Amino acid sequence: MTQVINHGGGVHSIKVPIPDNPLGHTLVHLLDTGRGPVLIDTGWDDPEAWDTLTAGLASVGVDVADIHGVVITHHHPDHHGLSGQVREASGAWIAMHAADTAIVRRTRESEPGSWLSYLAAKLTAVGAPEDHIAPLLAAREQGGRMRTLPGLRAALPDREIVPGELLDLAGRSLRAIWTPGHTPGHVCLHLEEKHPANLPGRGRLFSGDHLLPGISPHVGLYEDPDDATATDPLGDYLDSLERIGRLGAAEVLPAHQHAFADAAGRVRELLDHHEERLTGLLALLAEPLTPWQLAERMEWNRPWAQIPHGSRNIAVSEAEAHLRRLVKLGRAEAVAGSEPVTYAAV
Template sequence: MTEDTPQVTGDTPPGAEHTSPVTEDTSPDAQDTSPVTGDTPHVTDHGGGVWAIKVPIPDNPLGHTLVHVLDTDRGPVLVDTGWDDPASWDTLAAGLAALGTAVTDIHGVVITHHHPDHHGLSGQVREASGAWIAMHAADTEVVVRTRSSEPGVWFDYMSAKLAAAGAPEEHIAPLRAARASGRMRTLPGLRAAVPDREIVPAELLPLAGRRLRAIWTPGHTPGHVCLHLEESHPANLPGNGRLFSGDHLLPGISPHIGLYEAPEDTRVTDPLGDYLDSLERIGRLGPAEVLPAHQHAFTDAPARVRELLDHHEERLRGLWTLLAEPLTPWGLAERMEWNRPWEQIPYGSRNIAVSEAEAHVRRLVKQGRAEAVPGTDPVTYRAV
């Protein structure tokens, strides 16, 4: 994904970048320090028939997606697949070969959410193996909608959302120019599979010989799920099984929480509220170990949940202070603290930052700590 790629401030199509360089890194060390298997440094054995393969994400500071392989009585099942890129595909295939299996042997794929570093290779996996692909209905809806939308609809939507957020015309102009030129004939991410099975919250997935239960954790996307492996930890660590956490709970990063809406959707969503509620649900679960989709496995999920809850409350307090002066979401994003100065944040990441600012403002409004200023266009918000 290049830095000048236009990006939506709201619900992104599956090909859009989902985790921004402006996302907070709350850890002094965000590198993967997991042990490796033999001479294949991209494969980690987590014990009990669970492995992780580090599948690269091209040109992205996250570096890689941890694609997990779960052994079942009917063959290996993947949790996520990685980015749709030849090098990513080759790495996935090499990792499976190191485990004595192959892409053609994959029995099924469970997708934590629709973003391209998780869902991207699912179409190729299904084509090679005939595997079923499972996803929560809310994210499947995004995938289906993307395939049925004309690219121009998204350019118009992105332009309108940015204008409503207070973005300057010079920022919106590249989107209008792209729309007029017709240079983007299709939306990205279209090679990912349309899922053929639904992940139902609180139900066990049909995996022979394993107990894997879906936990709906909206926030990062509307249909994000964590997957609870209800089995004793192979190293007898204290706690309640293991958790494949996708992007919901990461050891050193707070995932992007922006708006998820369709162009025709008139609902006022509260993604940050959804995320915070979902975090508390995972904290109460108390898994012995968390196997996330980025960085590295970790323990003490309740402590990490508390850190993230505190982080977002601190950010909400900071925004409430900024809103002593009425501001648009764009104006807020310009003044918020990111991991680099605003003038150094690239085009697409600014759009993501504005989306995150607006998600936080919606939470403040819902809490009664902020309100829209009547009669403003673009709308501005103020603290109350």
Template structure:
């Protein structure tokens, strides 16, 4: 078994390796956890999902890299999602490593730990009701509030608190390396990419290497939905944030991108252009759907997904509606759509 897992390690040269840490029951398959050698010991970029099998793979991968969990010096988190931040606490317990995260995502981690799950479910139920979701979709969330299931058994409800802040534009404290934080909000409010400002080990043309987290992936588009926060009534524009962040990354022109899923790739500017074009086409397509007023839920039902709406499972429908809302918010901000006054639940129409 150990031998099989050892093949999960890839050497990217220049003191950078990756470990494929599995995400249980998820089509993404795995998170690429990067191991960066520094003069103070190995530093991890992300850690993978909090699951016993994932932990074993991470531990065996570190052994294959000639180190161990106990030898980890620090953990840099691209964003707070559980397939990235999940094992951070266990790594810190085993090694004494620091955990660094952008302040916006650290605030989400703090609120997640402080908020009772019942409050979260009540908030989600109210949001879905406002989006025009049918009662049968909302009912399970209402039921959860009275359920006996303990919060600690729910994944992601007690994530590790980071103890260092990633400051955009600054170099991270990695002795002997030049790793600069680039703030790329969109997928989450505090998502960061990390620019390794060093000559590419294979001398590929471009400026260093970029650990891109979920911001820039070779073949898929990250989920861009509304930033969920029961305590914040600010009208955010995650899709606008994401598109601005994409352009910033394109201008960096890294020689190679090391993403958190799938595989490394070159020509970041070309991939950025593809994604910008994809979202522009999607926004234009959505305008043709809202020539008559639709709720966010009705829009999500009519949008193109990777399978027909009736085949989309429960949790993914909630995510799809959030994505529809993020696109609607962008169209409203651009002056290309507006809410219909007095509609309840609120409907949107193209201008």
């Protein structure tokens, strides 16, 4: 059964399934405008997801061919996956922040072998064991297997979301807020209109993955093989959280789980969670550890032995993001001369 929620004031959400993923679904939001309906995110590129999206639209009297535009909170495949198919069916424009559009372009243009070489070298540098790196090297030698992964042929957006500006949506006041952290170009979208149920606060916030009611989004390193800049994604995320907390939105409409009020309270919970996590990691760094060894010892949603290969890459990226933050704060440092590099609390 298609699950569609009417949030009032010309806003609906459609639960679009994500295949084989514990998150279960992406909440794709539909916004009525004076020039036609606009989607905020589109869901995973999968036949069941497409059928669910189009059935959800039909249930509120919208044909996918009627879609006027697509606004993407960030480039991940459970948000941007179906954008190209929506554009093919409707002629809709697609808008995304320039930093994430750059990732889409780079992914489309890169050879799978070069990405696998980069990933293998990177994992070697952070202390991953040989048996973890071997499948990547084997896939590189076979060539092309990466083409089965999501996001490789994602649609190139044709409009840029400019932070701080109102989007060009007839009859609506939707302002883009740049909230890097989960991705470098993640945006939240503030619907600066009176809440239809008169909840106290300033409008509604489409928060993407930035602010979720029950989970903290993944924050790992921004991966660009051609850029050696030492980014600080966790610092970006925490700064972005504080900015969102100050907005005073009456209600948050996230891309997963469910709508909720008290954005400022949820922001405080997440800030406290990350401070506790950083403090816990400092205790682990009483002895020098590689990023891989730190990831092995961190708390995840399951024991390390049960975490599959690809998810371990994501986990070690998150460990590295936390290390970057601790180093920037002067609370940890790399041990001189260590190879692979180890880090210790200061």
